[in-house]
Amino acid sequence: MLISYQKKNKKKHHHLISSQLHSSLQKELLQFLLECCVGAAEPFYHPRRPHEVFLNPFCRPACQHRCKTRSASSQVYSAVQSVVGSLHMAHTEWKDAPGLPDFSLLKRLARDQLIFLLEQLPGKKDLFIDADLMSPLDRIANVTILKQHEVDKLYKVELKPIVSSSDQLCFLIRPRIQTVKWISDLVNADKVAGRFRRYKIIFTPQKFYACETVLEEQGVYGDVTTDEWNFYILPLDDDILSLELPEFFRDNFLEGDQRWVTTAGSALRLLQSVYGSFSKVYGIGRCAKMVYESWRELMEDGEQRTRQPEFAKVFLVDRDVDFVTPLCSQVVYEGLVDDLFRIKCGSVEFGPDVTSSDKSIKVMLNSQDKVFSEIRNEHFSNVFGFLSQKAKNLQTAYDKRRGMDIQQMKAFVADELKGLKQEHRLLSLHIGASESMMKKKTKQDFQELLKTEHSLLEGFEIRECITYIEEHINRQVSMIDSLRLLCLLSITENGLLSKDYRSLKAQYLQSYGIEHLLTFANLRQLGLLEEQQAGETLTVMESKVGKLVNDKTVGKLTDAFSSLAKKSNFRALSKRLALVPKSGEEYDLRVPRDMAYVFSGAYIPLSCKLIEQVLERDGWTGMEEVTRMLNGQEFAVTGGSSSSEARSKTDAQRIVLVMFLGGCTFSEISALRFLGKERGCRFIVVTTAITNSSRLLEALLDNSA
């Protein structure tokens, strides 16, 4: 219904119903009026408060609160029901790899809700958008759509005084205190100037009480209307869904602010209501547990709908379970592009050095790009070969033209040429990108950097590594890279020796300034960069104790220790899960044999290994020691819909949803794609944001205001 809304009808509709449908005594009259404006007697439906359709006007006061609390989310779900039927893709055929659900539906839902919200403020208006919402918004509703709904001018929120002559201002923002404060100042400034305007704030994905408090404290609560745009999920690709909340990581893991937990829960609920329920949920990490709880509560609150599930299993994982993986240099093509050029919201801007012209080009990177989709998961060393082969093929295709008669030529131009040209364009871009990468990455210092990383992962020649890192810092090679190596060193070694810690830290501060004292404080809080407390590492102590007493006691002891200090236990984990292949063996990167290929065969991402193991065992049994070393907090729950369990293995049973709380890297996604191919299943990655080492560490710098 939300979708088929026509503008003209809706206004009247809205007016009628919101003005307290008070008595069904007069329903006749109302019905008459409705018939006049809607045409046929439609059931009363109020998009903003769908529940009231059923509620009796006579018991309104008592029910009101309930409606309010439920309305926001249920709005989406009611709308869902109306579209689901028409849009849903049926996957009946049995293929080797199961088909993926159609996620464009999520975009449509978000767009329709946004349009509805914009129309709540009728007439011309200026729209202010949070800078980091610009790209996601562009994926949902482009400028043309916004203009159609009477958005006059678009501005980026810059927290500066504005120049707008419009009488209606609409703000589309993330619920951040600073932004709300800025809006309050605007409103107050207008008041002083005696200017009257209408203001509307649309918070996305939800509003927070703290923001409303700011409005109240600044005395503008009554002047501003607020709304929520429940835009939880942006599909970046066929198998990547992003919440586009980079601040999730810092807020949740560093600041201990759990406000995004409900957002993640709501995102899962949205997926569930559109694509059906899940039969099994696994997870590890404190935040994962909380997200699951919040999701479960939301499910209980709403009506249960038994729909044929599109996913079998869900795996929730906290970023702090595995910090090693995002700290490593990425060598898979897509990851490398992200490290070097920064992929933003599924698209990247290639500079003049890539395009070999004087201007930059913005390119969408997803499975629509035929060239990219074939190389994105490849180790970089294979990419060049592949691209040149591709170029040859393309040439052959072009060459077909020779010796064609007119008729054939006509067909060629009509059918193939456009595709070939498109492919040609993309190919040249990717070749350009690879060349630029080659230039940067085949240099000696990059080789040495990789060598150091691999040594650290392997726990080999640590002294040399420390010397290398020291030199790296001293020469001011790169602020972030130095920090990254320090963290990698600390995690893999369970903290630095006091002497090393102090000297490296002092060096770093000399290079980059004293304000990094705060950065170091943050890193320590997260357990990314620590000083070893005692002279010995825990694992050493553990093994020593282990010789004296039996295993059970060791377990208890370790528990006691890990509650004292959060230890990464990387070395022990790596041994137990065989994350680092034995050195000396040849690893053919062209024919990857396991997920380690994403790091040149040197390391299997811990997060992905965990997922593999748990799915294989259908739970955590047999992994007690591993989970203990990861600080526990694991869970496995069988979902509510037991009926789906009974059904034979359908496609849906082979789709696994993996949710990364705190972000995931392209390398991990590539590793999961590889795993899926091996096991005949598909992984869908839901992440709070796409991350990499730079983004991760930049989030922990403390030079922001």
Add this chain to the structure above:
Amino acid sequence: YDFSIELYEMGWNLKDGLRECLVAAAPYGGPIALLKGHYRRSPSARPQLEIYSSSGLPLASFPWKSGVVKQLGWTVSDDLLCVQEDGTVLVYDLWGGFKRHFSMGNEVSQSQVLETKIFHSPYGTGVAILTGALRFTLATNIDDIKLRRLPEVPGLQEAPSCWAVLTQDRQSKVLVANGSQLFILDNTACTPVTPPGLSPQASSIVHMCVSFSYKYLALLTDSGHVWMGTSNLKEKLSEVDTKIKTPPKQMAWCRRPKSQQPSAVVMWDGLLIVVGECKETIQYHLDDDSVLVPELDGVRIISGTHHELLQEVPGACEEIFKIASMAPGALLLEAHKEYEKESQKADEYLREIKEQSLLSEAVRQCVEAAGHEHEPETQKTLLRAASFGKCFLSNFPPEQFVSMCRDLRVLNAVRDYTVGIPLTHTQFKQMTVQVLIDRLVYRKLYPLAIEVCRYLKTPEYQGVSRVLKHWACYKVQQKEESDEVIAKAVSVKLADAAGISYSEIATKAYESGRTELAIKLLEFEPRSGEQVPLLLKMKKSPLALSKAIESGDTDLVYTVVMYLKNELNRGDFFMMLRNQPVALSLYKQFCKHQEQDTLKDLFNQDDDHEELGNFYVKASYKDQRLEARVALLQSAVDEYYKAKNDFSAKTTEDEMRLLRFQRKLEEEKGEQLVGFSLHDTMTTLLSVGLHKHAEQLYKDFRVPDKRFWWLKLKALAEKEDWEELEKFGKTKKSPVGYLPFVEVCIKHHNKYEAKKYVSKVTPEQKVKAHLAVGDMEGAAEAAIERRNESEISTVLSRCSATTDHLLMERLNRAKATAVKK
């Protein structure tokens, strides 16, 4: 065409009947309110307010102690409105409990209420008042009062002969008759109107009434004519002469929805006249004082002893029961009667219907007629006939029949004398099941309400659960039972009901002063989001805080924290936060953006010197003035020492020294330095040639040799100051080796300079150095000398086959020997 059904013999025992009573009866079979002795204006005797069900069962009775009542009326939610002379409106519930009062404005209270009408619209129940100043004041919805004073009526000298409230175009308007003139008053204007075709002999309109749906209007003139037409005054439907010229007591529309015939009822003392389309009128005699209650599909007539319903005979009933009717329904009924008698005539009748292929029509008629019947026996007969007829139809949809059976069962139950809600089927359909359930709930008929819900299979959330909630809300107000008993009773009854909001029940308990019970009930509430606001309201903030934190909903925690912040003094507030780390970290987050000083206080209170130190450091680099920065850093140093973090303290002290140094140099040399890191400062100094100062920093800050060498190397090369570089290279043995010298020169494309350092490079790096300057020969020499296989290979890979042919041969030979070893 009209007929009347006796609904009830009234259960009340009124000595004087309805004489001298102010009466108000709610539509849809609602309750009746009487204000006895109202017209006896003696100060000694207080009037008595009594409330009865439609069947005359007493619900409440109490002496009226407030001011003079002008009008009684019921709201859509079964609340009693008493409009007083001074414009105050008192609201009572069905059981005579006082709920609230509101005023109709100053103007009304000054000029007193002359007349009042209570009306219903899609916006709720409204009140319209004609004041002593002959102005109208109107409120469309008493739950959201917006008083509107309507414009003046021109030429109005005394109270108008009659008036009525209309709802048109989503607006409430007043229709006023002043003599023969008619006006419509809306928000802005007073418009004179003329009803089309009103007979000219009338000199005054003495009475008017508007139909239930506001679609039709009836006017009674002093000549005794009743004019009937549409309420927009565009169309006349009919005009009938009653031949009675005295003003009537009451007039009401008596018309079914969708009926083609207009008909109205006019009542005088002891006489009732029904006027319709034709010139004839139907007269009834009334024995007693009566009151007309207009309904959707008829008029109820309440007298001191009886309660009757007057309505137009429904089409289906007429067809079936008309004497000698040959309508299919009538034939079917006859057929069934014969069938019961086991007579073959049944077949004949059936055939007759079937021949005209009207059997489905016949069934439909019987079902519909059953709906209009009030006697269960007649209902049964008709339904049996319908069921009988249905047997001979192959694809007749059963829904209508089934739902009619269900509806009738419910209707018969609520029409029962003890319940006293005389609804017709039409009214029931209009009012919906939900509203009926509400009405039952208002009457505290919880078991019946639940039965109805279950029987009609109303979804639990809207049905049973809602009734149970109302029951619980009522239960918690019972003062005589203990908290434990009530809490237990409530939880047992509500245990398995879906969608119950315990917080609403708890709110009720709290409102009736039972905080302890409220807290007990809240324990059952599964959603913390619902618990917390009420707990705050009850001033149970510690509990609220812990519940909020339990919920994991940060937003909720914020709510509580912000509330506490305003509620408690700072010390207590901080204390409370201290015990709740989650809340504390959230609050810190908030303070970071909003209240920096509070943040400092928080750290202070916790003696968190480490964090305080960090706080000062952060503050320092936000400040522009050097003195302030140094002062802040000093505070940081103090805090770090307190935190026993010598490292940070020392570093911060260094920073202070560095800042001072930078400042001094800035003043002396005019070089922008303040805010740079040590490394950057030194680089800058070297690049502008202030070697001595750089040297000084190197010593003062114990910069590692390696760093200094790297730094100087780079700076000098960037300046291309090769001379200085050479000098520097000779000062002492380089701690970073000499390969960097070579590399840095090559980087700046100076092969000549680079070569100078090649000889100094350690043997391990010789090959690299030679290669860097492009000296293949030298590289080969060095590699062969070291007999290092991989190095030889490296050199080989750099050789080109054309120019270095000889060299390659040598290398290959050397490689062979190296491998052999």
